[in-house]
Amino acid sequence: MLKLIDIHKSYKIGPTDLAILQGVDLEVFENDMLAIMGTSGSGKSTLMNIIGLLDKPTSGTYLLDDKEIMQYSDDELSSKRNEKIGFVFQQFNLLSRLTALENVCIPLIYRDTPTAIMHKQAMSMLKKVGMDDRADHRPNELSGGQQQRVAIARALVGKPALILADEPTGALDTRVGAEIMELFKTLNRDEGITIVIITHDPGIAEQCPRYVIMQDGKLVEKNLQNKGQAA
Ligand SMILES: Nc1ncnc2c1ncn2[C@@H]1O[C@H](COP(=O)(O)OP(=O)(O)OP(=O)(O)O)[C@@H](O)[C@H]1O
Ligand SMILES: [Mg+2]
Numbered sequence: 001m002l003k004l005i006d007i008h009k010s011y012k013i014g015p016t017d018l019a020i021l022q023g024v025d026l027e028v029f030e031n032d033m034l035a036i037m038g039t040s041g042s043g044k045s046t047l048m049n050i051i052g053l054l055d056k057p058t059s060g061t062y063l064l065d066d067k068e069i070m071q072y073s074d075d076e077l078s079s080k081r082n083e084k085i086g087f088v089f090q091q092f093n094l095l096s097r098l099t100a101l102e103n104v105c106i107p108l109i110y111r112d113t114p115t116a117i118m119h120k121q122a123m124s125m126l127k128k129v130g131m132d133d134r135a136d137h138r139p140n141e142l143s144g145g146q147q148q149r150v151a152i153a154r155a156l157v158g159k160p161a162l163i164l165a166d167e168p169t170g171a172l173d174t175r176v177g178a179e180i181m182e183l184f185k186t187l188n189r190d191e192g193i194t195i196v197i198i199t200h201d202p203g204i205a206e207q208c209p210r211y212v213i214m215q216d217g218k219l220v221e222k223n224l225q226n227k228g229q230a231a
Pocket of ligand 1: 011020200
């Protein structure tokens with residue numbers, strides 16, 4: 001689905017270049033479920049922004065559906081992002097004045113979907129995440145775990161092939177975090193959605209069939225199957 005080869009990203013701070021990603025190689029396959037782990041400040045969100053087409057690398061190759069992203073125009077990148085990728089964030093990022101249903105509709109607005117169809121699709125996504133009975137609630141009338149479910153419904157409504165989740169359980173207690181992980185696993189298994197989860201929590205990473213660790217600006221692959229041998 002996507003392949004990163006020798007990706008570098010640095011930020012210019014005054015006269016100096018701050019190198020964050022220093023040769024990241026990563027392949028994400030169709031129907032993959034992968035965690036990216038690393039300490040705070042190691043560059044996980046920077047990498048997610050690049051994978052999610054929100055930011056561009058300083059150098060390196062990023063093949064998305066076998067095409068180098070630099071060959072896409074900005075418009076093509078935006079529509080690729082809108083069609084292909086759903087985002088889930090630590091702080092849910094729901095719009096507080098909108099109901100759960102209206103929040104889930106947001107990605108469809110950019111596609112000029114007629115309102116009745118939009119509501120129907122949003123409702124079916126809320127149902128999928130177990131939140132259809134809270135469709136008319138605003139975010140402040142929902143628990144953290146419920147808000148994250150709505151955010152996942154919003155990420156799903158555009159039928160993305162890929163979900164990028166940046167610390168999706170970071171603001172939730174362990175039990176609710178585990179429920180959100182179960183939801184991701186179900187979506188991966190039953191709907192074939194590719195899921196990339198960014199986390200600093202080894203307990204979350206180990207629930208994924210594959211995980212990689214950010215070390216010195218590069219990724220080191222860890223496979224659960226090999227864990228015993230590696231240790
Ligand atoms: N726009 C920017 N300009 C300059 N430096 C930045 C910018 N964005 C991030 N950085 C720096 O890049 C480094 C990596 O940041 P990033 O947000 O990717 O880390 P992270 O691994 O997601 O951390 P956390 O676990 O705390 O979310 C940090 O040292 C940060 O200060
Ligand atoms: Mg981060």
